[in-house]
Amino acid sequence: MTPSRAAFAAILAKDLRSELRTLQSLPAMALFSVTTLVIFRFGLDRTSLSGSLAAGVLWATLLFAAVLGINRLFVAEREEGGFDAIRLAPIDRSVLFGAKVAALVIYLAALELVAVPIFAVFFLDGAGGLGPLVAVLLLADLGLAATGTLISSMAVNSRARDLLVPLVLLPLVVPLMIAATGATEPLLALGGPSYHRFGTWLMVLGLYDLIFGLVGYAVFDFLLED
Amino acid sequence: MYGKGLKPLSIATVAMLAVALSLVFFYAPLDGDQGFIQKIFYVHVPLAIVALIGFILGGVFAIAHLRTNNRKWDAYSYVSIHISVIFGVAVLITGAIWAKASWGHWWVWDEPTLVSFLIVFLLYATYYPFRYAIEDRDRQARYASVFAVTAGAFVPLNFMAVRMAQSLVHPRTFATAEGGMPGEMMLAFLCMLVAIGLLWTTLVKFELTAKSASGQVKRLRRALDAPVGGGSSRIAPEVS
Amino acid sequence: MVELAALPLAAPALPLDEAGKYVAGAYVVFMVLLVVYVGIMAAKLGRIERELREVAAIAEDRKAEKREEVSA
Numbered sequence: 001m002t003p004s005r006a007a008f009a010a011i012l013a014k015d016l017r018s019e020l021r022t023l024q025s026l027p028a029m030a031l032f033s034v035t036t037l038v039i040f041r042f043g044l045d046r047t048s049l050s051g052s053l054a055a056g057v058l059w060a061t062l063l064f065a066a067v068l069g070i071n072r073l074f075v076a077e078r079e080e081g082g083f084d085a086i087r088l089a090p091i092d093r094s095v096l097f098g099a100k101v102a103a104l105v106i107y108l109a110a111l112e113l114v115a116v117p118i119f120a121v122f123f124l125d126g127a128g129g130l131g132p133l134v135a136v137l138l139l140a141d142l143g144l145a146a147t148g149t150l151i152s153s154m155a156v157n158s159r160a161r162d163l164l165v166p167l168v169l170l171p172l173v174v175p176l177m178i179a180a181t182g183a184t185e186p187l188l189a190l191g192g193p194s195y196h197r198f199g200t201w202l203m204v205l206g207l208y209d210l211i212f213g214l215v216g217y218a219v220f221d222f223l224l225e226d
Numbered sequence: 227m228y229g230k231g232l233k234p235l236s237i238a239t240v241a242m243l244a245v246a247l248s249l250v251f252f253y254a255p256l257d258g259d260q261g262f263i264q265k266i267f268y269v270h271v272p273l274a275i276v277a278l279i280g281f282i283l284g285g286v287f288a289i290a291h292l293r294t295n296n297r298k299w300d301a302y303s304y305v306s307i308h309i310s311v312i313f314g315v316a317v318l319i320t321g322a323i324w325a326k327a328s329w330g331h332w333w334v335w336d337e338p339t340l341v342s343f344l345i346v347f348l349l350y351a352t353y354y355p356f357r358y359a360i361e362d363r364d365r366q367a368r369y370a371s372v373f374a375v376t377a378g379a380f381v382p383l384n385f386m387a388v389r390m391a392q393s394l395v396h397p398r399t400f401a402t403a404e405g406g407m408p409g410e411m412m413l414a415f416l417c418m419l420v421a422i423g424l425l426w427t428t429l430v431k432f433e434l435t436a437k438s439a440s441g442q443v444k445r446l447r448r449a450l451d452a453p454v455g456g457g458s459s460r461i462a463p464e465v466s
Numbered sequence: 467m468v469e470l471a472a473l474p475l476a477a478p479a480l481p482l483d484e485a486g487k488y489v490a491g492a493y494v495v496f497m498v499l500l501v502v503y504v505g506i507m508a509a510k511l512g513r514i515e516r517e518l519r520e521v522a523a524i525a526e527d528r529k530a531e532k533r534e535e536v537s538a
Contacts, residue, residue: 150376154369158359168356168373171349172380175387182391204387215379219372222292262485266492273496316499320492327488429503436510443517452524 011099029069033115036061037122049123055184058119059177066108067166070148097220104145112137129187139205140180146212147172153223179204228435239424246417254414263327270320272422273313280310280426285378288371300367301463303374305433307353314347342388349377
């Protein structure tokens with residue numbers, strides 16, 4: 001393994017371990033998503049959802065849970081002095097970006113593993129659309145993780161970071177949401193899943209991931225020098 | 227020396243605006259569909275185009291700042307974004323007036339360009355609270371540049387995504403600069419575009435000059451060991 | 467020149483006097499924002515002038531002190 005890849009694996013393992021240690025965050029976020037779904041049930045006064053409404057409820061819930069949870073990863077790091085240790089290590093700082101993104105993707109995937117089936121149980125009539133939904137979820141997670149890591153690593157050193165991350169992150173993920181809901185809506189249609197423009201939306205998601213992955217990779221160095 | 231060239235620039239701006247506005251109201255023919263209301267476009271669209279270019283320039287200056295660590299690029303980036311946000315307010319209000327005149331509603335989701343612009347505006351509006359939240363000035367400048375670069379990359383992606391989200395059922399109900407425009411309209415439009423571009427440049431230079439003057443006063447105070455006044459802004463970058 | 471007489475034939479979306487108000491409104495908004503910005507910058511300029519005045523007074527005081535020192 002090249003030193004970079006070894007460093008990547010080490011940081012990733014450390015992040016996951018620290019996340020498993022601070023177990024509070026993930027179950028809390030999962031619980032938050034389920035409660036949000038209940039609020040949607042009563043807010044919309046619907047017991048069954050399909051098409052664009054289903055896609056909207058699902059993605060709004062996932063998005064808000066993600067935005068709330070994103071701060072947690074960096075807060076823990078900073079409080080444990082993890083940043084200083086990383087800065088002293090003789091590795092390319094952008095590797096840290098990759099590791100953080102990977103950790104955040106795994107975190108989001110774990111969240112969805114709980115939230116999506118419960119969503120299906122609460123609101124969907126059939127589980128046909130859920131298989132291809134996995135592809136949408138994964139690509140969206142990547143994009144969310146890239147921008148989330150970028151923004152929260154800037155906000156971690158600021159005051160009012162709990163407000164700052166959602167404030168800046170939400171407009172940034174609008175194109176992501178457009179593509180994700182665009183792909184999800186036909187999957188959850190009333191008559192059964194359809195794949196209208198599915199490939200196109202997946203490509204848009206991929207493009208988003210690529211652009212913000214590259215931007216994050218390029219600028220992350222500047223965020224850690226002090 | 228930021229003030230140098232400001233006078234000829236402002237003169238050129240005023241002249242160009244006068245020429246362009248005359249063309250808009252006395253030379254360009256009336257639109258067949260929209261009638262007199264179409265005249266709003268001559269101010270709305272150039273403002274939008276110039277604002278978007280301004281945002282991207284803010285990102286370019288930010289890249290220069292990150293690479294050279296010269297604070298003046300941070301000032302350029304900040305002011306570019308500042309003026310573009312103000313132009314953005316004008317874009318959204320004139321867009322709403324056009325929507326009300328055309329469709330009777332102050333806002334329509336059918337117009338992908340306007341919706342995209344709203345999202346871009348919302349993002350850049352967070353630039354100020356973002357800067358304000360970071361206390362250390364060095365870090366503030368650096369992070370603001372990262373923000374500007376990220377936001378600059380966001381702009382084209384956002385326009386593409388919103389456009390794709392538009393249902394194909396609602397066709398665009400007007401023709402902007404994209405073809406279908408008679409020559410006289412195009413001329414008036416291009417002149418307005420140049421005029422608004424000059425206006426943007428003049429205002430940016432104007433604000434940079436003001437900042438520079440403030441910076442010189444501070445420098446003078448420090449040289450005289452005089453107490454520094456309490457008027458320094460927390461978020462605006464200092465120029466010296 | 468714009469053929470005003472041809473206006474009704476061109477079937478505009480709104481009659482001219484109503485449409486005129488909206489167009490005028492849009493351009494007025496543009497002008498107002500511009501003037502507001504100029505106003506804000508004018509306030510900044512006023513502050514700079516005030517500060518320069520202070521600094522000039524300080525510099526003159528220093529100069530006067532130095533002359534006293536030299537002659538004393």
